Amino acid sequence: MDDETAPQKGTVTQRAIERIKAMIGEGLLEPGQRLPTERDLAAQLGISRSSMREAIRALTVLGVLEARHGSGIYVTLLEAGDLLETFGVVADLSRGPRLVELLEVRRILESTATALAAARISEEQLAEVERHLAAMNATDDPEEIIAHDLAFHRVIAAAAGNDTMAAILEGLSSRTFRARVWRGYQEEGAFARTRREHAAIHRALAAHDPEAARAAAAAHVGEVEEWMRAQLGP
Amino acid sequence: MDDETAPQKGTVTQRAIERIKAMIGEGLLEPGQRLPTERDLAAQLGISRSSMREAIRALTVLGVLEARHGSGIYVTLLEAGDLLETFGVVADLSRGPRLVELLEVRRILESTATALAAARISEEQLAEVERHLAAMNATDDPEEIIAHDLAFHRVIAAAAGNDTMAAILEGLSSRTFRARVWRGYQEEGAFARTRREHAAIHRALAAHDPEAARAAAAAHVGEVEEWMRAQLGP
DNA sequence: CCAGCAGGGTGGTCGGACCACTATGAGCCG
DNA sequence: CGGCTCATAGTGGTCCGACCACCCTGCTGG
Numbered sequence: 001m002d003d004e005t006a007p008q009k010g011t012v013t014q015r016a017i018e019r020i021k022a023m024i025g026e027g028l029l030e031p032g033q034r035l036p037t038e039r040d041l042a043a044q045l046g047i048s049r050s051s052m053r054e055a056i057r058a059l060t061v062l063g064v065l066e067a068r069h070g071s072g073i074y075v076t077l078l079e080a081g082d083l084l085e086t087f088g089v090v091a092d093l094s095r096g097p098r099l100v101e102l103l104e105v106r107r108i109l110e111s112t113a114t115a116l117a118a119a120r121i122s123e124e125q126l127a128e129v130e131r132h133l134a135a136m137n138a139t140d141d142p143e144e145i146i147a148h149d150l151a152f153h154r155v156i157a158a159a160a161g162n163d164t165m166a167a168i169l170e171g172l173s174s175r176t177f178r179a180r181v182w183r184g185y186q187e188e189g190a191f192a193r194t195r196r197e198h199a200a201i202h203r204a205l206a207a208h209d210p211e212a213a214r215a216a217a218a219a220h221v222g223e224v225e226e227w228m229r230a231q232l233g234p
Numbered sequence: 235m236d237d238e239t240a241p242q243k244g245t246v247t248q249r250a251i252e253r254i255k256a257m258i259g260e261g262l263l264e265p266g267q268r269l270p271t272e273r274d275l276a277a278q279l280g281i282s283r284s285s286m287r288e289a290i291r292a293l294t295v296l297g298v299l300e301a302r303h304g305s306g307i308y309v310t311l312l313e314a315g316d317l318l319e320t321f322g323v324v325a326d327l328s329r330g331p332r333l334v335e336l337l338e339v340r341r342i343l344e345s346t347a348t349a350l351a352a353a354r355i356s357e358e359q360l361a362e363v364e365r366h367l368a369a370m371n372a373t374d375d376p377e378e379i380i381a382h383d384l385a386f387h388r389v390i391a392a393a394a395g396n397d398t399m400a401a402i403l404e405g406l407s408s409r410t411f412r413a414r415v416w417r418g419y420q421e422e423g424a425f426a427r428t429r430r431e432h433a434a435i436h437r438a439l440a441a442h443d444p445e446a447a448r449a450a451a452a453a454h455v456g457e458v459e460e461w462m463r464a465q466l467g468p
Numbered sequence: 469c470c471a472g473c474a475g476g477g478t479g480g481t482c483g484g485a486c487c488a489c490t491a492t493g494a495g496c497c498g
Numbered sequence: 499c500g501g502c503t504c505a506t507a508g509t510g511g512t513c514c515g516a517c518c519a520c521c522c523t524g525c526t527g528g
Contacts, residue, residue, distance in 0.1 A: 011480065013291065025326060037509060048482045050284060053511085057247065057288040058295040062323055069510050070490035080332060083324045089296055090317040092259060094398075098314060101398035108346050108399075109339070164328075164335035165342075245511065271478065282513040287480085303479050304521035 012047050016055035019045060024064065024075060035065070035073040062086060080167035087171025099181075100229050106172045107221035109165055110153070114201060114217035115210040117159035125159045126205060133202055137195060142186070146178055152198065156205070185227055193223065246281050250289035253279060258298065258309060269299070269307040296320060314401035321405025333415075334463050340406040341455035343399055344387070348435060348451035349444040351393035359393045360439060367436055371429060376420070380412055386432065390439070419461055427457065 009015065023029045035041065042052035056073060059065040063082040067073050076082040094102055121129075129152060136148040150173055157166035186194075197220040204213035243249070257263045269275065276286035290307060293299040297316040300308050310316040328336055355363075363386060370382040384407055391400035420428075431454040438447035 013480080017295070021323070021326070039509090050287075050483085051481060053284075054288055054291040056510095058291050061251070061292040062295060062320060064323070064327065067510065068490085069488070070508080072490095072509065078327055080335070083327065086296060086320050089255070089298070092255070093298065093312055093317065095312075098312075098398060101314070101396045104396055105343070105399050105402065108342060112342050162335045162338055164332060165339050168339065247511080273478090284514085285512060290479095301479065302521080303519070304477080306478065306521095 013051045013054045013058070016045055016047060016052055017058050020055065020059060021064070024078075029075050031075050031078045033075050035075065037072065080163040081170070084164070084167035084171055087168055088174035088177070091172055091174050091177040096232060100225060100232070102172060103221060103225040103228060106169065107218055107225060109169055109172075110157075110221050111214045111218035113157050113160040113162070113165055113169060114205070115214035116161065117156045118205050118208055118210045118213035120161055121156075121159040121205055121208070125155055128155050129202060129205060133198055136198070142182065146175075146182060149194075149198075150175070150178060156201070181224060181228065184231070185224060188227070190223070190227070194220075197223065247285045247288045247292070250279055250281060250286055251292050254289065254293060255298070258312075263309050265309050265312045267309050269309070271306065314398040315404070318398070318401035318405055321402060322408035322411070325406055325408050325411040330466060334459060334466070336406060337455060337459040337462060340403065341452055341459060343403055343406075344391075344455050345448045345452035347391050347394040347396070347399055347403060348439070349448035350395065351390045352439050352442055352444045352447035354395055355390075355393040355439055355442070359389055362389050363436060363439060367432055370432070376416065380409075380416055383428075383432075384409070384412060390435070415458060415462065418465070419458060422461070424457070424461070428454075431457065 020029075029035065036044070038049055038052055038056065041056075042049045045052065056065060056067060060067055063076060063085050064078070065073055066076050091102060117125075132148045132152040132155065136145055136152065139145060153173060154166070154170065157169045160166065197216065200216040201213060201220060204210075204216050254263075263269065270278070272283055272286055272290065275290075276283045279286070290299060290301060294301055297310060297319050298312070300310050302308065325336060351359075366382045366386040366389065370379055370386065373379060387407060388400070388404065391403045394400065431450065434450040435447060435454060438444075438450050
């Protein structure tokens with residue numbers, strides 16, 4: 001009786017998901033705000049707690065809600081990182097031709113991000129880039145190399161000043177994805193080449209030369225892209 | 235007792251999600267394949283059906299699984315569209331500065347996609363582009379205009395030959411997102427300008443001129459981007 | 469041979485019970 | 499009086515068992 005709309009479309013849980021999303025979209029629920037308890041929410045929408053829990057779980061994995069055991073359910077800050085975390089799942093589960101497509105997207109975004117970074121990067125950020133570059137060349141532990149490689153690009157993406165783009169790139173370079181590609185890639189002695197490419201990117205950043213940065217980054221990702229394309233062909 | 239690993243990390247449901255994701259990642263579960271029943275899966279992992287249902291629901295909203303009432307649970311084809319559908323949620327819930335960031339990402343991807351399309355588009359696809367262009371100019375029903383506008387760009391994205399990129403762009407132009415922006419945008423008489431920009435994009439496509447297409451698409455999205463930036467500024 | 473129906477199996481929903489954790493405040497100790 | 503401890507209420511997490519709605523198969527009867 002609390003509501004007028006009982007359109008019966010889709011499952012009960014699905015409707016609950018939409019309702020909560022709508023509440024947030026309309027500003028009834030502010031970022032960081034605490035929601036009513038599961039029991040109250042279920043009663044409000046006239047559904048069982050089980051169904052409501054499924055809806056909450058769904059919005060949790062989407063990065064919209066956050067459940068704290070013993071405390072309550074909260075709306076996340078709805079920042080880029082929260083919402084785009086699921087992008088990593090795509091990278092993890094993609095295979096074959098789709099990996100090439102993902103690398104193509106990454107090449108486009110990463111080259112632009114690096115170009116933007118060249119124009120905007122601060123001295124502190126540049127120093128951090130150099131730190132990861134040095135650390136990457138100082139060890140031969142693959143695990144560590146990948147970590148610094150990721151951090152290298154992460155700093156650059158952050159310097160580009162677009163959090164959304166940075167979050168997407170983060171997902172496209174998620175740990176497992178990178179490790180999966182590297183495994184076979186470095187077996188071909190691509191180590192030296194990667195090192196040279198990273199150095200080129202750093203040079204362009206230090207010189208604040210966007211065009212050179214774009215080219216260097218595109219070439220860097222493009223190398224991996226071409227290698228992967230070749231793996232699938234014959 | 236069935237397994238060796240009971241590391242007790244995170245919630246039971248979270249572990250179930252990871253387990254199923256891992257099964258798919260390792261190829262134990264093929265795309266399109268049917269899973270055991272909820273009851274069996276729950277028994278296999280030693281958890282309750284409720285928890286298993288939450289895990290399944292989570293993977294369902296991520297576009298990894300698909301539940302068919304009365305039939306069973308299936309792995310999706312894991313195509314770009316399946317996995318990137320959640321991208322629309324990001325667009326729906328983003329506001330303020332993040333909308334500008336999203337438009338910037340869209341500008342970068344859309345301009346590249348349009349450039350690729352200029353080189354690869356077929357006669358049939360070009361005809362479809364023209365169809366939507368004409369339909370868009372023939373009516374003044376905002377609903378219909380938006381629909382054809384979306385379709386216009388969708389065909390172009392498809393012609394670029396990168397399904398992943400097309401899926402991302404689809405999410406960035408989702409119905410509600412587009413409607414939300416249009417509402418205020420067209421109040422400023424941006425109609426004629428939009429029409430001109432679309433015509434320019436079509437010309438570049440017909441001429442198979444990638445550079446012109448890139449410029450036209452970038453300008454098109456950039457217009458909206460600038461308008462939105464202005465809305466937030468003062 | 470085929471249309472129609474009935475049954476079993478599946479996901480969807482519900483309600484309730486109990487557990488694990490957190491936060492709060494009353495009460496104790498220093 | 500101030501700080502600490504610990505009981506306790508409230509919250510999300512898990513489990514169970516029942517029933518419903520729907521799909522699919524196979525059987526039945528024309």
